Amino acid sequence: MSSPLSPAPVRAAHVRLSGVHVSFGGRPVLSGVDLVAAAGDRVAIVGENGRGKTTLLRVLAGDLPADRGDVHRSGSAGVADQQIPLGANDTVGALIDLELAAVRDALARLESATEALSEGLPGADDVFAAALEQAEALDAWDADRRVEVSLAALNAVDDRDRPLGTLSVGQRHRVRLACLLGAGHPVLLLDEPTNHLDAAGLEHLTERLRAHPGVVVLVSHDRALLADVATTVIDLDPSSDGRPRVYGGGYASHVEARRAERARWETEHAEQIAERQRLADDLSAARNRLRDNWRPPKGTGRHVRATRAPGLVRAVHRRQEELAGHVVAVPPPPARFSMPDLPSHGGAVLLRAAGVTVAGRLARPVDVALESGDRLVVTGRNGAGKSTLLSVLAGELEPDTGTVARSRSARIGLLGQESDLPGRRTAMELYDERLARSGISGPGLGQLGLLGGYDRNRPVAELSVGARRRLDLALVLACRPHVVLLDEPTNHLSATLVDELTAALGTTPAAVVIATHDRQLSRDTASWPRLAL
Missing domain, CATH: 1.20.5 (Single alpha-helices involved in coiled-coils or other helix-helix interfaces)
Known part of the structure; x- marks a missing residue:
C-alpha cells in the first residue's frame, strides 16, 4: 500500500483509493472501496451508523493504515474529526496555532528561503521557488484573516486567551472548524461538520465548501448540506453484492439511484x-x-x-x-426503522409551561402547552436556550421563573444532544432494563430496526457515535412516551434513518417537540408550528 502525504499545490490536490479493505478484530468494516477525486470534487461519504464512514476518513488522513488496497493523497489535509486535539487548559489561540501549523511552517520556510536567496547561497533559487509555491498553495498570507471571518460567521469564540475548558463542546468544534476553513489545505476531511452550527453557520460552511478549490471529503447527516455541496457520493450501506457504491451527479442523483x-x-x-x-x-x-x-x-x-x-x-x-x-444468492436487505405505537392521551393537556426562564441560558419567558398529537419546532441561534427549554419541559431542569405542570399519567421522553450511557453494559441490557423499569410492554430492541444484532450485543463503549445515538433514541421510545422531546435528533444519524424517523413523527399520536438547526428537517416539518427563541 502506498500513502505519500507530502504537501502539494491546491491545483494538484488528488485523492485515490483502490480496493481498500479494513477490518477490526476480524470483522470487516470497509470492503473494496474505490474512489478518484481531483481538485474541485466534493465527495460525500454516506451510510448507516457503524458502516465505516469515520474509518474511511481516518484512512484518507493517514491516521489508519488499510489492511489491503492502495491509498494516495496529494496535498496536505485539514481534518475535522469528533475529537479536539488539545486539553482543557490549552487556549483558543493554541488551537488556532495548531490548526494553522502548515501555514506557519510555509511562511517560516519562505522567510528562510528569502534570506538564503538574498545571501546568494547555492541552490537558493530552487528552495525559494518551492517555498513560494507551498505558501501560494495555502494562500498563507491571508489565512489568519480567513480564520477571523469564519470565527465570526460560525459564532465561535475569538478570544485567543480563553481556555478551551471554559467552552462548550459546540464552541470548541466551531473554533476548530473556523481554523480549517481558513487554513487553505488542498484537501479537507470533515466528519459531521454541521454539528453545533446554527443557520448562519450552516450558510457560511456551505459557501466555503462550494468555493474550496481543492478536494473536499465529508461525512455528514445534513441532507441539505449534501444536496448543496456534494458532487460525488460514496455509499457504504449494505448492497446486494456487498460492495460500496460510488454515485456521480450529486446527492439527489444518489438518492434516486x-x-x-x-x-x-x-x-x-x-x-x-x-x-x-x-x-x-x-x-x-x-x-x-x-x-x-x-x-x-x-x-x-x-x-x-x-x-x-x-x-x-x-x-x-x-x-x-x-x-x-437452490441458493439464495441475494442477501436480505437491512431492516427499516419501525416506530413503536406511541399512545395518545385524549382530552387533557399533557404539559404546560408558563413564563419559564433560566438565568444565563433561557432569557426570554416562554409559554408552551401540549396535547396529544401536537407538533412544535423550536428554533433559534446557538445559545438561545433550545436545549435548556427541552430540559425544563422534561423535568430535568428547574426554571428560575415561571411554572411547569405535567399530567401525572403522561410519560415524557427526552432525547438530548449528548449521550451519557454506561460503557460496560451492552445495548440489549440497557434497553431491556429500561423496559422492565417502565413496567410497560414494548417492542424488543431488534424490532425497532435501529441496531443490528452485532451492535445490540456489544458494550456501549465499543459502539460508534452514531450507534450510541440510535441506542439513545431506542431508550427514549422504549417506555412509549406520550410526549417526545427531541434535541437535534438528526445528529449522527444516517439520512435514510432521518427520513424514516421524520415520516414516523409526522403520524404518531404522541405530542412531538423538535429543537433543530437541520435545514432539511426544517423543510420536512414546514407545516408544524414554530417557537423562535
Missing part, C-alpha cells in the same frame, strides 16, 4: 425466497405422495405397488436435489 437499487434488491430477494419456498412445497408434496401411495388401498395388486413406488422415490430425490441446489 439508491432507492431504485433498494427496490430491485428487495424484489430479487423476495423472488428467490419465493422460489425456495416453491421448491420446498414441491418436495413436501412429493413426500406426501410417496407416503400416501406406498400402501395402495386394500385389494390393489402387488404389481401396481411395485411399479409406483420407485417413481415416487425418484421424484422425492429429484426435488431434494433441486432444493439443495
